[in-house]
Amino acid sequence: MKEFVLYTGCTAPVRLPQYEASVKVVLDKLGVKIVDMKGANCCGAQYVESVNRHAFAAMSGRILALAETYDRDILAICGACSGSLKWIKHSLDNDWKLKDEVNRILADEGLEYTGKIQVKHLLQVFHEDIGYDAIKEAIVKPYSAVRLAAHYGCHVTRPYDIVRVDDPENPTIIDHLIEIAGATAVDYTGKTRCCGGPMLAMDQEVATKIGMDKIRNIRAENVDGIVTACVFCDIQLTQVQFGEGAQDESRIPVLTLPQFLGPALGIEPSRLGIGYNKISPSRVFASVVEV
Amino acid sequence: MSEPEHGPEKDVEYHPNSRFSQEIAAEPGGEYIRKCIQCGLCTASCMVANYTDKYRPRRIIQKILLGEREQVLASELPWLCMTCRLCEERCQEGVSLAEIFHVVRDIAAREGRVPKVFKDTVNQVLKDGWLLKDAFSDFIQDDRTDLGLNPEVNFDGEFVKKVKKRYFEQGDKEEVKDE
Numbered sequence: 001m002k003e004f005v006l007y008t009g010c011t012a013p014v015r016l017p018q019y020e021a022s023v024k025v026v027l028d029k030l031g032v033k034i035v036d037m038k039g040a041n042c043c044g045a046q047y048v049e050s051v052n053r054h055a056f057a058a059m060s061g062r063i064l065a066l067a068e069t070y071d072r073d074i075l076a077i078c079g080a081c082s083g084s085l086k087w088i089k090h091s092l093d094n095d096w097k098l099k100d101e102v103n104r105i106l107a108d109e110g111l112e113y114t115g116k117i118q119v120k121h122l123l124q125v126f127h128e129d130i131g132y133d134a135i136k137e138a139i140v141k142p143y144s145a146v147r148l149a150a151h152y153g154c155h156v157t158r159p160y161d162i163v164r165v166d167d168p169e170n171p172t173i174i175d176h177l178i179e180i181a182g183a184t185a186v187d188y189t190g191k192t193r194c195c196g197g198p199m200l201a202m203d204q205e206v207a208t209k210i211g212m213d214k215i216r217n218i219r220a221e222n223v224d225g226i227v228t229a230c231v232f233c234d235i236q237l238t239q240v241q242f243g244e245g246a247q248d249e250s251r252i253p254v255l256t257l258p259q260f261l262g263p264a265l266g267i268e269p270s271r272l273g274i275g276y277n278k279i280s281p282s283r284v285f286a287s288v289v290e291v
Numbered sequence: 292m293s294e295p296e297h298g299p300e301k302d303v304e305y306h307p308n309s310r311f312s313q314e315i316a317a318e319p320g321g322e323y324i325r326k327c328i329q330c331g332l333c334t335a336s337c338m339v340a341n342y343t344d345k346y347r348p349r350r351i352i353q354k355i356l357l358g359e360r361e362q363v364l365a366s367e368l369p370w371l372c373m374t375c376r377l378c379e380e381r382c383q384e385g386v387s388l389a390e391i392f393h394v395v396r397d398i399a400a401r402e403g404r405v406p407k408v409f410k411d412t413v414n415q416v417l418k419d420g421w422l423l424k425d426a427f428s429d430f431i432q433d434d435r436t437d438l439g440l441n442p443e444v445n446f447d448g449e450f451v452k453k454v455k456k457r458y459f460e461q462g463d464k465e466e467v468k469d470e
């Protein structure tokens with residue numbers, strides 16, 4: 001059985017705990033064992049990353065070193081965290097001065113980065129560690145007549161040379177999983193474009209326009225829901241639909257990938273935290289379960 | 292993936308001679324400045340540029356190439372890149388604007404020129420060890436319990452004190468440079 005140590009990042013446990021819960025329940029069902037990383041810190045993405053390269057390396061480097069004490073690869077469920085950890089792992093593995101620098105600051109608490117563990121985003125665990133065939137075999141309640149749009153998240157898939165998840169121009173993992181579960185994966189304009197989340201700090205108005213651009217493109221394809229694989233994307237694509245002038249009935253449900261897969265695997269929606277989603281995905285689930 | 296596989300010129304490097312572009316090229320990630328041919332594919336791909344006239348990534352790179360150091364470092368524009376890397380996926384010359392802007396931000400930060408929202412967020416993270424300690428309430432603990440999760444989140448607040456002391460309180464002299 002494959003085992004991972006889960007690094008949740010800062011945001012999922014507080015703002016999207018249903019994602020954390022559904023990851024655990026779905027991976028358990030598919031035979032992947034997860035342990036929580038204890039005593040972690042922020043990976044430093046975006047903010048520390050922008051102001052001091054060495055501080056960023058120390059913060060993500062500590063998370064990599066902590067994973068080594070568990071002797072397990074890291075499972076990251078957030079695009080920003082998986083991107084940061086992979087980026088810093090790449091830097092540490094190719095820059096011995098930086099690695100020495102990070103190990104000096106880690107030595108106080110008996111930690112050391114040696115590079116022996118890998119970092120995987122959730123999509124890789126589904127694709128590489130569990131595999132499409134095993135997921136297909138585990139589907140007990142396939143969806144029918146449900147149209148879904150996949151949103152991958154920029155930092156999940158780019159830059160390919162570092163993250164190695166999926167084709168950055170034409171990603172397909174979420175689409176495959178949508179189809180395997182019996183639903184229809186729908187293509188749309190601007191599929192690989194950003195949700196606007198990283199712009200929230202500097203210019204909320206522009207961030208919302210970018211998010212709504214995506215929602216409009218998805219709505220044009222007449223879908224029942226959006227499937228995400230990043231904490232920030234999920235939150236951003238949900239909250240932009242509550243802005244001024246947005247109408248209740250036209251809101252498109254946003255759900256995380258494990259929340260989508262769960263019911264098809266025979267998992268009770270309550271264990272997937274479906275009730276915590278701000279836009280009820282009941283129309284997505286109508287064909288498989290009573291919500 | 293970002294490099295074109297055809298053509299004899301894929302390793303061509305240009306040598307912009309402004310002092311500012313050389314300063315950027317000397318830092319890890321900044322070397323991409325040598326590859327830009329100012330074609331504008333970045334601006335054409337950019338979702339931020341699509342929704343605000345003030346932001347044109349090609350133009351910021353042009354200012355760097357022209358050596359407009361003060362103008363670039365004093366501006367908020369290099370902080371508007373979402374680092375979504377859509378432009379660099381499309382750039383035919385293999386330029387990473389996200390990396391160039393990270394170097395520009397790093398240099399600006401050393402000179403104390405950080406937008407307030409970045410400064411505040413960095414201070415928060417370096418105080419608590421993680422981003423959302425203030426938002427982590429009893430209500431969220433209850434939600435976590437209902438979801439079958441550990442109500443506690445177990446973040447460490449000590450390590451960041453060392454990070455803060457080493458990289459943010461002792462000035463540049465303590466920073467290890469990659470010479």
